[in-house]
Amino acid sequence: MDEDLDLINRTIAGEREAFNGLVIKYQKQIYSLLYRMVSNHEDASDLLQKTLVRAFTGLATFERRSSFKTWLYQIAINLAKNVYRDRSKAEHVPIDDVVIRRDPRTLDDLIRKESRLLLRQALTGLPEKQRMTVMLRVQESRKFEEIAEIMQCSLGTAKANYHHGVQKLKTIMGKKSDVGTG
Amino acid sequence: MCNDKTIKELLPAYLDQAHDQAENLMIKSHLASCDECRTELSLLRLMAEEPVPDPGEAFWAAMPDRVYQAVQKRQTNKKTFDLAWFLDRMALPRWIWAASTVGIVLIVSWLIVTPLQKRTEMPQSQGNEFADEAVATWSVSVADLDHDELSTIDSWAGSELASMAQEAELVLANGRDADIYEAFEDLNAGEIERISKMLEQIRREG
Numbered sequence: 001m002d003e004d005l006d007l008i009n010r011t012i013a014g015e016r017e018a019f020n021g022l023v024i025k026y027q028k029q030i031y032s033l034l035y036r037m038v039s040n041h042e043d044a045s046d047l048l049q050k051t052l053v054r055a056f057t058g059l060a061t062f063e064r065r066s067s068f069k070t071w072l073y074q075i076a077i078n079l080a081k082n083v084y085r086d087r088s089k090a091e092h093v094p095i096d097d098v099v100i101r102r103d104p105r106t107l108d109d110l111i112r113k114e115s116r117l118l119l120r121q122a123l124t125g126l127p128e129k130q131r132m133t134v135m136l137r138v139q140e141s142r143k144f145e146e147i148a149e150i151m152q153c154s155l156g157t158a159k160a161n162y163h164h165g166v167q168k169l170k171t172i173m174g175k176k177s178d179v180g181t182g
Numbered sequence: 183m184c185n186d187k188t189i190k191e192l193l194p195a196y197l198d199q200a201h202d203q204a205e206n207l208m209i210k211s212h213l214a215s216c217d218e219c220r221t222e223l224s225l226l227r228l229m230a231e232e233p234v235p236d237p238g239e240a241f242w243a244a245m246p247d248r249v250y251q252a253v254q255k256r257q258t259n260k261k262t263f264d265l266a267w268f269l270d271r272m273a274l275p276r277w278i279w280a281a282s283t284v285g286i287v288l289i290v291s292w293l294i295v296t297p298l299q300k301r302t303e304m305p306q307s308q309g310n311e312f313a314d315e316a317v318a319t320w321s322v323s324v325a326d327l328d329h330d331e332l333s334t335i336d337s338w339a340g341s342e343l344a345s346m347a348q349e350a351e352l353v354l355a356n357g358r359d360a361d362i363y364e365a366f367e368d369l370n371a372g373e374i375e376r377i378s379k380m381l382e383q384i385r386r387e388g
Contacts, residue, residue: 016250019246019250020246020250023245023246023249024242024245024246027242027245028242031234031237032234035234035235036232036234041235041237045237045241048245049245049248049249049252052245052249053249053252053253053256056249056253057253057256057257115228116228116232119225119228119229119232120232123229134229135229137194138194138197138226138229138230139229139230139232141194141195141198141200141230144191159187159191162191163187163190166190166222166225166226169225170218170221170222170225173225174221
Protein backbone atom coordinates (compact mmCIF):
# COMPACT_ATOMS: atom_id res chain seq x y z
CA MET A 1 0.00 0.00 0.00
CA ASP A 2 2.74 2.41 1.02
CA GLU A 3 4.73 1.23 -1.97
CA ASP A 4 1.75 2.05 -4.18
CA LEU A 5 1.38 5.52 -2.68
CA ASP A 6 5.06 6.17 -3.25
CA LEU A 7 4.76 5.02 -6.88
CA ILE A 8 1.62 7.14 -7.34
CA ASN A 9 3.27 10.26 -5.95
CA ARG A 10 6.31 9.75 -8.13
CA THR A 11 4.12 9.11 -11.17
CA ILE A 12 2.20 12.32 -10.53
CA ALA A 13 5.57 14.08 -10.27
CA GLY A 14 6.32 12.80 -13.77
CA GLU A 15 8.67 9.94 -13.01
CA ARG A 16 8.36 7.49 -15.86
CA GLU A 17 9.94 4.61 -13.95
CA ALA A 18 7.28 4.82 -11.24
CA PHE A 19 4.57 4.84 -13.91
CA ASN A 20 6.03 1.68 -15.46
CA GLY A 21 6.27 0.11 -12.01
CA LEU A 22 2.55 0.56 -11.37
CA VAL A 23 1.59 -0.81 -14.79
CA ILE A 24 3.82 -3.87 -14.41
CA LYS A 25 2.57 -4.53 -10.90
CA TYR A 26 -1.12 -4.62 -11.78
CA GLN A 27 -1.45 -5.41 -15.48
CA LYS A 28 -1.68 -9.21 -15.08
CA GLN A 29 -4.29 -9.11 -12.31
CA ILE A 30 -6.48 -6.67 -14.20
CA TYR A 31 -6.07 -8.60 -17.43
CA SER A 32 -7.11 -11.81 -15.69
CA LEU A 33 -10.24 -10.17 -14.29
CA LEU A 34 -11.10 -8.65 -17.66
CA TYR A 35 -10.45 -11.85 -19.58
CA ARG A 36 -12.83 -13.73 -17.29
CA MET A 37 -15.45 -11.08 -17.90
CA VAL A 38 -15.16 -10.82 -21.68
CA SER A 39 -13.66 -14.23 -22.55
CA ASN A 40 -11.34 -13.12 -25.36
CA HIS A 41 -7.89 -11.63 -25.59
CA GLU A 42 -8.68 -8.72 -27.94
CA ASP A 43 -11.37 -7.22 -25.72
CA ALA A 44 -9.43 -8.00 -22.53
CA SER A 45 -6.31 -6.34 -23.94
CA ASP A 46 -8.21 -3.30 -25.16
CA LEU A 47 -10.03 -2.95 -21.84
CA LEU A 48 -6.79 -3.36 -19.91
CA GLN A 49 -5.24 -0.46 -21.79
CA LYS A 50 -8.36 1.65 -21.34
CA THR A 51 -8.45 0.87 -17.63
CA LEU A 52 -4.83 1.86 -17.13
CA VAL A 53 -5.12 4.97 -19.30
CA ARG A 54 -8.20 6.10 -17.42
CA ALA A 55 -6.50 5.44 -14.09
CA PHE A 56 -3.32 7.32 -14.98
CA THR A 57 -5.15 10.19 -16.64
CA GLY A 58 -7.16 10.66 -13.46
CA LEU A 59 -4.42 9.73 -11.02
CA ALA A 60 -4.44 13.19 -9.47
CA THR A 61 -8.11 12.67 -8.59
CA PHE A 62 -7.50 9.31 -6.87
CA GLU A 63 -8.75 10.02 -3.36
CA ARG A 64 -6.77 7.20 -1.70
CA ARG A 65 -9.68 6.17 0.49
CA SER A 66 -9.42 2.69 -1.00
CA SER A 67 -6.34 0.92 -2.28
CA PHE A 68 -5.03 1.66 -5.76
CA LYS A 69 -5.77 -1.93 -6.69
CA THR A 70 -9.41 -1.62 -5.62
CA TRP A 71 -9.66 1.58 -7.62
CA LEU A 72 -8.27 -0.20 -10.70
CA TYR A 73 -10.76 -3.03 -10.21
CA GLN A 74 -13.60 -0.51 -10.04
CA ILE A 75 -12.52 1.14 -13.28
CA ALA A 76 -11.99 -2.19 -15.03
CA ILE A 77 -15.36 -3.56 -13.98
CA ASN A 78 -17.17 -0.41 -15.03
CA LEU A 79 -15.49 -0.45 -18.44
CA ALA A 80 -16.08 -4.17 -18.93
CA LYS A 81 -19.74 -4.01 -17.96
CA ASN A 82 -20.79 -2.48 -21.26
CA VAL A 83 -18.81 -4.97 -23.33
CA TYR A 84 -20.13 -7.82 -21.22
CA ARG A 85 -23.71 -6.58 -21.50
CA ASP A 86 -23.49 -6.23 -25.27
CA ARG A 87 -21.88 -9.64 -25.55
CA SER A 88 -24.40 -11.36 -23.34
CA LYS A 89 -27.24 -9.83 -25.35
CA ALA A 90 -25.72 -10.83 -28.66
CA GLU A 91 -24.51 -14.28 -27.71
CA HIS A 92 -26.99 -15.36 -25.13
CA VAL A 93 -27.78 -19.05 -25.45
CA PRO A 94 -30.68 -20.24 -23.35
CA ILE A 95 -29.33 -22.66 -20.81
CA ASP A 96 -31.90 -25.26 -21.88
CA ASP A 97 -30.34 -25.36 -25.34
CA VAL A 98 -26.99 -26.55 -24.04
CA VAL A 99 -26.89 -30.30 -24.48
CA ILE A 100 -24.35 -32.29 -22.55
CA ARG A 101 -23.33 -35.31 -24.54
CA ARG A 102 -23.41 -38.43 -22.47
CA ASP A 103 -21.47 -40.69 -24.73
CA PRO A 104 -19.89 -43.39 -22.56
CA ARG A 105 -16.67 -42.88 -24.51
CA THR A 106 -16.50 -39.18 -23.67
CA LEU A 107 -13.21 -38.30 -22.07
CA ASP A 108 -13.03 -36.58 -18.72
CA ASP A 109 -11.46 -33.45 -20.18
CA LEU A 110 -14.32 -33.15 -22.64
CA ILE A 111 -16.76 -33.39 -19.78
CA ARG A 112 -14.90 -30.70 -17.96
CA LYS A 113 -14.76 -28.55 -21.08
CA GLU A 114 -18.48 -28.86 -21.52
CA SER A 115 -18.98 -28.18 -17.85
CA ARG A 116 -16.93 -25.04 -18.26
CA LEU A 117 -18.98 -23.97 -21.25
CA LEU A 118 -22.10 -24.60 -19.24
CA LEU A 119 -20.64 -22.70 -16.30
CA ARG A 120 -19.79 -19.70 -18.48
CA GLN A 121 -23.29 -19.61 -19.82
CA ALA A 122 -24.74 -20.05 -16.36
CA LEU A 123 -22.62 -17.12 -15.17
CA THR A 124 -23.89 -15.03 -18.08
CA GLY A 125 -27.42 -15.74 -16.90
CA LEU A 126 -26.79 -14.34 -13.41
CA PRO A 127 -27.78 -10.80 -12.49
CA GLU A 128 -24.79 -8.50 -13.03
CA LYS A 129 -23.97 -7.80 -9.40
CA GLN A 130 -24.20 -11.46 -8.42
CA ARG A 131 -22.03 -12.50 -11.37
CA MET A 132 -19.38 -9.87 -10.60
CA THR A 133 -19.37 -10.78 -6.91
CA VAL A 134 -18.99 -14.52 -7.57
CA MET A 135 -16.22 -13.91 -10.09
CA LEU A 136 -14.36 -11.59 -7.74
CA ARG A 137 -14.68 -14.00 -4.82
CA VAL A 138 -13.99 -17.29 -6.55
CA GLN A 139 -11.85 -16.43 -9.54
CA GLU A 140 -10.04 -13.39 -8.24
CA SER A 141 -9.84 -14.53 -4.60
CA ARG A 142 -10.96 -11.11 -3.37
CA LYS A 143 -12.18 -10.91 0.22
CA PHE A 144 -15.76 -9.81 0.84
CA GLU A 145 -14.55 -6.54 2.31
CA GLU A 146 -12.66 -5.80 -0.88
CA ILE A 147 -15.61 -6.86 -3.02
CA ALA A 148 -17.85 -4.49 -1.07
CA GLU A 149 -15.41 -1.67 -1.85
CA ILE A 150 -15.06 -2.58 -5.50
CA MET A 151 -18.79 -3.01 -6.01
CA GLN A 152 -19.45 0.04 -3.81
CA CYS A 153 -21.96 -1.75 -1.61
CA SER A 154 -22.17 -2.92 1.99
CA LEU A 155 -20.44 -6.05 3.25
CA GLY A 156 -23.83 -7.67 3.85
CA THR A 157 -24.92 -6.94 0.28
CA ALA A 158 -21.69 -8.40 -1.09
CA LYS A 159 -22.19 -11.60 0.89
CA ALA A 160 -25.87 -11.81 -0.09
CA ASN A 161 -24.96 -11.37 -3.77
CA TYR A 162 -22.40 -14.12 -3.44
CA HIS A 163 -24.75 -16.59 -1.77
CA HIS A 164 -27.59 -15.93 -4.21
CA GLY A 165 -25.24 -16.17 -7.19
CA VAL A 166 -23.67 -19.44 -6.12
CA GLN A 167 -27.08 -20.87 -5.26
CA LYS A 168 -28.38 -20.06 -8.74
CA LEU A 169 -25.27 -21.51 -10.38
CA LYS A 170 -25.64 -24.70 -8.39
CA THR A 171 -29.27 -25.00 -9.37
CA ILE A 172 -28.51 -24.55 -13.07
CA MET A 173 -25.44 -26.77 -13.07
CA GLY A 174 -27.09 -29.40 -10.90
CA LYS A 175 -29.91 -29.71 -13.35
CA LYS A 176 -27.82 -29.82 -16.48
CA SER A 177 -24.64 -31.64 -15.73
CA ASP A 178 -22.83 -33.73 -13.23
CA VAL A 179 -20.31 -31.26 -11.93
CA GLY A 180 -18.87 -34.02 -9.82
CA THR A 181 -18.27 -34.19 -6.20
CA GLY A 182 -14.56 -33.77 -5.95
CA MET B 183 -30.11 -28.32 2.53
CA CYS B 184 -27.05 -26.81 4.20
CA ASN B 185 -27.55 -23.36 5.65
CA ASP B 186 -24.09 -22.95 7.11
CA LYS B 187 -23.23 -19.66 5.50
CA THR B 188 -20.01 -19.36 7.45
CA ILE B 189 -18.63 -22.52 5.85
CA LYS B 190 -19.88 -21.47 2.42
CA GLU B 191 -18.16 -18.11 2.73
CA LEU B 192 -14.93 -19.87 3.66
CA LEU B 193 -14.98 -22.27 0.69
CA PRO B 194 -13.36 -19.99 -1.92
CA ALA B 195 -10.40 -19.31 0.37
CA TYR B 196 -10.27 -23.06 1.16
CA LEU B 197 -9.56 -23.62 -2.51
CA ASP B 198 -6.61 -21.24 -2.26
CA GLN B 199 -5.43 -22.86 0.97
CA ALA B 200 -5.66 -19.41 2.50
CA HIS B 201 -7.05 -20.50 5.90
CA ASP B 202 -5.17 -21.46 8.99
CA GLN B 203 -5.01 -25.06 10.16
CA ALA B 204 -7.98 -24.82 12.53
CA GLU B 205 -10.25 -23.41 9.83
CA ASN B 206 -9.09 -26.01 7.33
CA LEU B 207 -9.92 -28.82 9.78
CA MET B 208 -13.35 -27.33 10.46
CA ILE B 209 -14.12 -27.12 6.73
CA LYS B 210 -12.82 -30.62 6.03
CA SER B 211 -14.95 -32.00 8.81
CA HIS B 212 -18.02 -30.24 7.44
CA LEU B 213 -17.34 -31.38 3.87
CA ALA B 214 -17.09 -35.00 5.01
CA SER B 215 -20.71 -34.92 6.02
CA CYS B 216 -22.22 -32.35 3.63
CA ASP B 217 -22.90 -33.34 0.02
CA GLU B 218 -24.17 -29.89 -0.87
CA CYS B 219 -21.02 -28.11 0.26
CA ARG B 220 -18.87 -30.68 -1.57
CA THR B 221 -20.81 -29.98 -4.75
CA GLU B 222 -20.44 -26.27 -4.17
CA LEU B 223 -16.70 -26.67 -3.65
CA SER B 224 -16.47 -28.58 -6.97
CA LEU B 225 -18.34 -25.80 -8.72
CA LEU B 226 -16.07 -23.18 -7.21
CA ARG B 227 -13.01 -25.20 -8.21
CA LEU B 228 -14.28 -25.41 -11.76
CA MET B 229 -14.69 -21.62 -11.81
CA ALA B 230 -11.33 -20.97 -10.18
CA GLU B 231 -9.60 -23.26 -12.64
CA GLU B 232 -11.12 -21.45 -15.59
CA PRO B 233 -7.94 -20.83 -17.52
CA VAL B 234 -6.78 -17.36 -18.46
CA PRO B 235 -4.34 -17.63 -21.36
CA ASP B 236 -1.09 -15.76 -20.96
CA PRO B 237 -0.66 -13.29 -23.85
CA GLY B 238 3.10 -13.65 -23.58
CA GLU B 239 6.04 -11.64 -22.30
CA ALA B 240 6.14 -9.38 -25.35
CA PHE B 241 2.59 -8.26 -24.59
CA TRP B 242 3.38 -7.49 -20.96
CA ALA B 243 6.65 -5.76 -21.81
CA ALA B 244 4.95 -3.50 -24.36
CA MET B 245 2.03 -2.54 -22.11
CA PRO B 246 3.71 0.26 -20.09
CA ASP B 247 4.75 2.03 -23.31
CA ARG B 248 1.34 1.53 -24.89
CA VAL B 249 -0.38 2.98 -21.83
CA TYR B 250 2.13 5.82 -21.53
CA GLN B 251 1.69 6.81 -25.18
CA ALA B 252 -2.08 6.63 -24.85
CA VAL B 253 -2.01 8.77 -21.70
CA GLN B 254 0.21 11.36 -23.40
CA LYS B 255 -2.03 11.40 -26.45
CA ARG B 256 -5.12 11.77 -24.33
CA GLN B 257 -3.61 14.61 -22.32
CA THR B 258 -2.52 16.37 -25.53
CA ASN B 259 -5.97 15.90 -26.99
CA LYS B 260 -7.44 17.22 -23.79
CA LYS B 261 -5.24 20.32 -23.92
CA THR B 262 -6.07 20.80 -27.59
CA PHE B 263 -9.69 20.28 -26.80
CA ASP B 264 -9.57 22.75 -23.94
CA LEU B 265 -7.89 25.35 -26.19
CA ALA B 266 -10.39 24.67 -28.96
CA TRP B 267 -13.19 24.94 -26.46
CA PHE B 268 -11.85 28.28 -25.24
CA LEU B 269 -11.38 29.56 -28.79
CA ASP B 270 -14.84 28.39 -29.66
CA ARG B 271 -16.18 30.31 -26.74
CA MET B 272 -14.17 33.34 -27.83
CA ALA B 273 -15.03 33.01 -31.53
CA LEU B 274 -18.66 32.17 -31.30
CA PRO B 275 -19.85 35.22 -29.44
CA ARG B 276 -18.15 37.82 -31.64
CA TRP B 277 -21.37 38.74 -33.37
CA ILE B 278 -23.24 38.17 -30.15
CA TRP B 279 -20.84 40.48 -28.37
CA ALA B 280 -21.31 43.11 -31.14
CA ALA B 281 -25.05 42.90 -30.69
CA SER B 282 -24.61 43.03 -26.94
CA THR B 283 -22.38 46.11 -27.25
CA VAL B 284 -24.99 47.89 -29.36
CA GLY B 285 -27.60 46.90 -26.81
CA ILE B 286 -25.49 48.21 -23.95
CA VAL B 287 -24.85 51.51 -25.78
CA LEU B 288 -28.58 51.89 -26.40
CA ILE B 289 -29.42 51.19 -22.78
CA VAL B 290 -26.76 53.60 -21.47
CA SER B 291 -27.91 56.27 -23.93
CA TRP B 292 -31.48 55.77 -22.86
CA LEU B 293 -30.47 56.06 -19.20
CA ILE B 294 -28.56 59.28 -19.93
CA VAL B 295 -31.22 60.88 -22.13
CA THR B 296 -34.29 59.90 -20.15
CA PRO B 297 -33.52 61.85 -16.96
CA LEU B 298 -32.67 64.94 -19.02
CA GLN B 299 -35.96 64.72 -20.85
CA LYS B 300 -37.73 64.26 -17.57
CA ARG B 301 -36.00 67.37 -16.17
CA THR B 302 -37.09 69.45 -19.13
CA GLU B 303 -40.59 67.98 -19.27
CA MET B 304 -41.45 68.01 -15.59
CA PRO B 305 -42.02 71.78 -15.24
CA GLN B 306 -44.21 71.74 -18.36
CA SER B 307 -46.34 68.92 -17.00
CA GLN B 308 -46.45 70.58 -13.60
CA GLY B 309 -47.42 73.90 -15.07
CA ASN B 310 -50.93 75.16 -15.71
CA GLU B 311 -53.05 74.26 -18.69
CA PHE B 312 -51.73 77.18 -20.65
CA ALA B 313 -48.14 76.00 -20.30
CA ASP B 314 -49.04 72.59 -21.74
CA GLU B 315 -51.01 74.14 -24.50
CA ALA B 316 -48.27 76.66 -25.24
CA VAL B 317 -45.73 73.85 -25.62
CA ALA B 318 -48.04 72.02 -27.95
CA THR B 319 -48.75 75.10 -30.09
CA TRP B 320 -45.53 77.07 -29.69
CA SER B 321 -45.23 77.72 -33.38
CA VAL B 322 -48.62 79.42 -33.50
CA SER B 323 -48.29 83.11 -34.22
CA VAL B 324 -49.48 85.50 -31.58
CA ALA B 325 -51.53 87.21 -34.33
CA ASP B 326 -53.64 84.04 -34.56
CA LEU B 327 -54.60 84.17 -30.91
CA ASP B 328 -58.00 85.51 -29.98
CA HIS B 329 -58.78 87.92 -27.22
CA ASP B 330 -59.50 85.26 -24.58
CA GLU B 331 -56.23 83.49 -25.26
CA LEU B 332 -54.30 86.73 -25.03
CA SER B 333 -56.06 87.51 -21.74
CA THR B 334 -55.06 84.09 -20.42
CA ILE B 335 -51.47 84.71 -21.46
CA ASP B 336 -51.62 88.10 -19.85
CA SER B 337 -52.92 86.78 -16.56
CA TRP B 338 -50.40 83.88 -16.54
CA ALA B 339 -47.50 86.19 -17.28
CA GLY B 340 -48.73 88.61 -14.64
CA SER B 341 -48.85 85.89 -12.01
CA GLU B 342 -45.42 84.58 -13.00
CA LEU B 343 -43.91 88.05 -12.87
CA ALA B 344 -45.58 88.78 -9.54
CA SER B 345 -44.14 85.54 -8.19
CA MET B 346 -40.67 86.45 -9.42
CA ALA B 347 -41.01 89.95 -8.03
CA GLN B 348 -41.88 88.51 -4.64
CA GLU B 349 -38.85 86.25 -4.77
CA ALA B 350 -36.66 89.16 -5.80
CA GLU B 351 -37.99 91.29 -2.96
CA LEU B 352 -37.31 88.54 -0.48
CA VAL B 353 -33.77 88.17 -1.76
CA LEU B 354 -33.17 91.89 -1.62
CA ALA B 355 -34.82 92.25 1.78
CA ASN B 356 -32.79 89.43 3.31
CA GLY B 357 -29.65 90.61 1.57
CA ARG B 358 -28.35 87.06 1.47
CA ASP B 359 -27.83 87.02 -2.22
CA ALA B 360 -26.62 89.99 -4.13
CA ASP B 361 -27.24 88.41 -7.51
CA ILE B 362 -30.98 88.32 -8.22
CA TYR B 363 -30.50 85.98 -11.14
CA GLU B 364 -29.51 83.28 -8.72
CA ALA B 365 -33.07 83.37 -7.50
CA PHE B 366 -34.15 82.26 -10.97
CA GLU B 367 -32.03 79.18 -10.87
CA ASP B 368 -35.10 77.07 -10.31
CA LEU B 369 -36.44 78.09 -13.72
CA ASN B 370 -35.28 76.16 -16.71
CA ALA B 371 -34.30 77.59 -20.06
CA GLY B 372 -37.72 76.90 -21.58
CA GLU B 373 -39.51 78.80 -18.83
CA ILE B 374 -37.21 81.77 -19.06
CA GLU B 375 -37.60 81.85 -22.81
CA ARG B 376 -41.36 81.68 -22.55
CA ILE B 377 -41.44 84.43 -19.94
CA SER B 378 -39.20 86.53 -22.13
CA LYS B 379 -41.51 86.07 -25.13
CA MET B 380 -44.57 86.82 -23.06
CA LEU B 381 -42.99 90.02 -21.80
CA GLU B 382 -42.04 91.02 -25.32
CA GLN B 383 -45.57 90.28 -26.52
CA ILE B 384 -47.07 92.30 -23.73
CA ARG B 385 -44.65 95.15 -24.41
CA ARG B 386 -45.54 95.18 -28.15
CA GLU B 387 -49.22 95.16 -27.43
CA GLY B 388 -48.69 98.02 -25.07
